[in-house]
Amino acid sequence: MSTRRLEQNPGPESGTRRHAALTVSAFQDAIRHHARYSLGNKWERCSSRELFMAVAFAVRDALIDRMLDTEDRYQQADPKRLHYLSMEFLLGQSLRNNLSNLGMLEPCRQALRTMGVDLDDVLESESEAALGNGGLGRLAACFLDSLATMGMPGYGYGINYEYGLFKQAIDSGYQREKPDNWMAHGNPWQIERPDEACIVPVYGRVEHGIDRAGGYNPMWMDWKIIIGVPHDMPIVGYGGNTVNVLRLYSARSSEEFDMQIFNEGDYLKAVEQQIASETISKVLYPADSIEAGRELRLLQEYLLVACALRDIVRRYSKSHEDFDQFPAKVAIQLNDTHPALAVAELMRMLIDEYAQPWEIAWEMTQATLSYTNHTLMPEALEKWPISLLEAVLPRHLQIIYEINRRFLAQVASMWPRDHERLRRMSLIEEGEQKQVRMVNLALVGSHAVNGVSTLHTQLVRTSLAPDFAQLWPDKFSTKTNGVTPRRWLLQANPLLADLITNTIGDGWITDLGKLRALEPYTQDADFRQAFMAMKRVNKVRLARLIYDVSRVVVSPDALFDVHVKRIHEYKRQLLNVMQIVHQYLCMIQDGQEPPVPRVYIFAGKAAPGYWTAKQIIKLVTSVGQVINNDPRVKGLIKVVFLPDYRVSLAEQIVPAADVNQQISMAGTEASGTGSMKFAMNGAIIVGTYDGANVEIMQEVGEENIFLFGLQVEAVRQMRERGSYHPRDYYHRNPHIRRLMDAFGSNLFCPNQPGLFRWINEQVLDHGDPYLHLADLESYIDTQGRVAQTFQDREGWVCKAILNVARTGQFSSDRAIAEYAKEIWNIQPVL
Amino acid sequence: MQLDQRKAGDALIVTPLEDRLDARVATDFKERMIELIASGNTIIVLDLSKVEFIDSSGLGAIVSSLKRMGGRGELVVCGLRETTMTLFKLTRMDRVFQVFDSEQQAVSALSGNKG
Incomplete structure (x- = not known):
């Protein structure tokens, strides 16, 4: 593997033209100063929260100097x-982002280390x-x-x-729902x-x-x-x-x-x-x-x-x-x-x-x-x-x-x-x-x-x-x-960021189009190996988090199939669950084992007054409860719901994903920036022809993305002509009938009979406005192809690398x- | 409320000695102004230089005073602080009242008008 450092970005570690970055000792002094004079405590006695505040105040000083200089510059021009x-x-x-953008992440880490404090603990204390x-x-x-x-x-x-x-x-x-009083402890x-x-x-x-x-x-x-x-x-x-x-x-x-x-x-x-x-x-x-x-x-x-x-x-x-x-x-x-x-x-x-x-x-x-x-x-x-x-x-x-x-x-x-x-x-x-x-x-x-x-x-x-x-x-x-590569790649995925920088230099941080230079490295076995190792470390970390919050054991060698975003009918988390249930029934009733073990990872919040969205959460957790504990599944399928989806959780999930689901009904998702973050981190998108998926396909190549389902015009015609009859799919396709009947039965709610009957009612009897069954067959096929493709790990990692290399267009800098x-x-x- | 009043030529200078001309004092202020108008003062300079904040009741009281003059004579304002000026403009009262920077300017403009 190449370890060239082709160019130097003009920023961080060396400080800016006008302001030198804080040295380790200056950082220590600033932290001690703020612990004492802003918080009224000796730093040795500070709680993690207080230490976070002291560090943040030290960083804020640097920010304020630069903010005033920036305003002077603007006033002059x-x-x-x-x-x-x-x-x-x-x-x-904000702390990690501010430290990173100021080029002070490492001085701060070292300063704290010599004080016997782990920066990561301090970072976690921030609301x-x-x-x-x-x-x-x-x-x-x-x-x-x-x-x-x-x-x-x-x-x-x-x-x-x-x-x-x-x-x-x-x-x-x-x-x-619990209130988020995010400023209860002050905001530095x-x-x-x-x-x-x-x-x-x-x-x-x-x-x-x-x-x-x-x-x-x-x-x-x-x-x-x-x-x-x-x-x-x-x-x-x-x-x-x-x-x-x-x-x-x-x-x-x-x-x-x-x-x-x-x-x-x-x-x-x-x-x-x-x-x-x-x-x-x-x-x-x-x-x-x-x-x-x-x-x-x-x-x-x-x-x-x-x-x-x-x-x-x-x-x-x-x-x-x-x-x-x-x-x-x-x-x-x-x-x-x-x-x-x-x-x-x-x-x-x-x-x-x-x-x-x-x-x-x-x-x-x-x-x-x-x-x-x-x-x-x-x-x-x-x-x-x-x-x-x-x-x-x-x-x-x-x-x-x-x-x-x-x-x-x-x-x-x-x-x-x-x-x-x-x-x-x-x-x-x-x-x-x-x-x-x-x-x-x-x-x-x-x-x-x-x-x-x-x-x-x-x-x-x-x-x-x-x-x-x-x-x-x-x-x-x-x-x-677009999304900022600073937060979503440099900070969220330091292992991949280092791998990229060691390979093509760090110019990508402010000019994401430079990631194209990674394309030839799909042919470099060392690079592919390093890429897979990076992904695995991130998956191990996520697997640990999954265990910590849900007590479900998942293997980092399984395919991590991620569906994280707000819970909404148009985003069709339900379509994903239908496919999972189909796969489960194929396994326990037909004896068909999936080609690779797969972990389905969901996260997202439902609006408190949105009944169906909240029921979808209950559905995911219930399906997970049954599948995860069914010995016939042999651990080949796992379904987890990670609570309290938020930016910091996304920063841990995105780098560890193999697959990202972006499966809204065509014509409903305006853009879908989640996909951009995932592709940038080497996850492959399974998606509909909706929002920015189409442009992502144009960039990464249709062989490096899995798009399926009805396109906008077909959806429009189907709705206008009233030609979508969900019961036709139900009667015609025995797999669809079987999984819909499973919702109607009490398979996933043995202690609450009838809990998921609403799915049959909404889909089969009330018109299913988001056309789940119209897309389900091609979705099942696509998910099958994904599993088969994942079996070829070398082929898969090439696709993942090309997703990273070709996402320059989706930097918010371009937007x-x-x-x-x-x-x-x-x-x-x- | 405290209201200072004194004559400068034909003009009566009225200065509310309150930092807030709001609902708490507006009724009292309006009544005092109406008394002054009823007692024959036709040229009034309302000096708001001591007023830091004026709410809609305070502004309403000033408008009522103007209406009470019935088109006879002048009621002008002066010495508006930034916040008060903002609120005058917000309600477009600056288009109804002549607004002067200072008492001297107001008095001199009114004498000029008279001449």
């Missing part, structure tokens, strides 16, 4: 800045910032890493949820900035007044005030040269207590009022689709938008006297429709607070805002009842009506008398309960709209917004998602470069 508005930032733990549900929030976190790594002036704006996504426990096979990364708090008015009414010149003057009166207090998290790029800021807002009441109520002796009522305001940033909604009419969610979204825009305008105004340069200096990206209120809020600010004429304000708003769509699922497309908007944001509703009036006049002039088109394109949905369509508001108010994979963008154009695509064909583009060039028009400031 006055570049166009990008502002990424997202209701979710799924950051996970995770689980401020997101899944892909959308994790994408936002990857994008921040890429922006900083590439030296781009990019700021994140979000909500500082006191409670992140719930913690999941499994109790008797069922999901139980955040810098609170009360002096930059924003005033956010809500509720009230519009008084139709007259100004001094006798003109119409709509006055927003009788509002209540919420205060948005910013908390800055430094985001360091690889190499440490650029430290951008993620600004998260907490809601506070406008005063500590209402003193009048307090003086009247009603202390509790005074406190209650304060608590009511602070409730707004209390909790992250644990679902990607929010039940319409949730006032608290609307308040959260407005808190984000109002605070972010006020902050953006404040920063712009510091160095500009008028708004002439605003779109040339400010880009604002809406991460899905959740921040779409930005359209109305920016218009309101420009018109009401800065006295801009409507036409100018509209031009600036459109030129500044751009919108990423993340889903086509109807339940996730936000609509707010007019009555609610009128109560919470009366002036915004008035502005939305006016935007709509002008927009529909434009549409009517192009398509006269096409009333149906006007009805479809209107920002207002008529009906029993009139609603504002936030997607349409975002489409109209943005100069650019993008989907997150080629296929998804095509569906946005053709099925979500065909009228808008016809009106503005150039507004729509694809920006396929950010595309956004920067084609939408934001921003440049690095180095």
